[in-house]
Amino acid sequence: MKALARSFYDRSPLAVASDLLNKVLIGSNGTGRIVEVEAYCGRDDPGSHGYRGVTPRSVVMYGPPGLLYVYFTYGMHWCANAVCEADGVCGAVLLRALEPLSGIEEMRAARSKARRDRDLCNGPAKLCHALGIDGALNGADLRRGAVRIVDDGTPPPEAPRNSTRIGLSAGADLAWRWYVAGNPHVSRSRPVHRRSDRSPASD
DNA sequence: ACCGGGATGTTCT
DNA sequence: GAACATCCCGGTG
Numbered sequence: 082m083k084a085l086a087r088s089f090y091d092r093s094p095l096a097v098a099s100d101l102l103n104k105v106l107i108g109s110n111g112t113g114r115i116v117e118v119e120a121y122c123g124r125d126d127p128g129s130h131g132y133r134g135v136t137p138r139s140v141v142m143y144g145p146p147g148l149l150y151v152y153f154t155y156g157m158h159w160c161a162n163a164v165c166e167a168d169g170v171c172g173a174v175l176l177r178a179l180e181p182l183s184g185i186e187e188m189r190a191a192r193s194k195a196r197r198d199r200d201l202c203n204g205p206a207k208l209c210h211a212l213g214i215d216g217a218l219n220g221a222d223l224r225r226g227a228v229r230i231v232d233d234g235t236p237p238p239e240a241p242r243n244s245t246r247i248g249l250s251a252g253a254d255l256a257w258r259w260y261v262a263g264n265p266h267v268s269r270s271r272p273v274h275r276r277s278d279r280s281p282a283s284d
Numbered sequence: 285a286c287c288g289g290g291a292t293g294t295t296c297t
Numbered sequence: 298g299a300a301c302a303t304c305c306c307g308g309t310g
Contacts, residue, residue: 121302136296154303177302194305250301287308289306295300296298
């Protein structure tokens with residue numbers, strides 16, 4: 082279990098994203114293997130919270146690499162990202178799904194509505210709730226803080242699947258989602274198509 | 285299985 | 298005031 086070097090995060094989110102697959106996220110309630118992520122590329126990405134520049138919400142994404150960016154959405158959910166790129170450059174990778182490894186009982190207690198173990202962490206807000214991640218952890222250090230990402234020796238998949246990102250209107254055409262093929266803890270094997278979407282993304 | 289709608293409140297225009 | 302990097306539940310087939 083070793084922490085990731087700062088240089089791991091000091092790259093484009095497009096490079097960091099697939100490298101985060103199969104790494105291990107450690108939270109206060111337990112741990113899980115990262116099986117699904119999405120890249121958000123700051124000023125170059127209309128789907129990113131940093132697209133229009135620094136705001137009170139997006140400021141952490143402009144900070145140094147290796148921090149945790151936690152945001153609140155839909156009036157009730159927290160979502161967690163790993164901040165990428167050099168200090169001053171905006172970028173992050175959204176953690177979308179985990180395969181629980183330890184602390185299953187604690188996660189079940191936190192997410193009593195989850196019927197099966199695969200429902201504990203198969204979505205960005207679900208994994209935050211399961212692991213006890215909320216806004217108090219925004220800006221925390223992923224290499225030394227209460228929430229960490231570590232390498233347990235499992236390499237990233239040789240052939241990760243990718244697709245368009247889920248739940249966006251702006252930037253919906255960019256295929257910046259990656260996931261572990263065949264893993265049952267991935268939130269969806271295919272992205273949801275908007276009604277106007279005629280051609281599903283090939284994945 | 286798929287689909288539609290409600291919850292709930294912050295964020296930025 | 299509209300949009301929102303979501304989730305859950307209840308309908309229908």
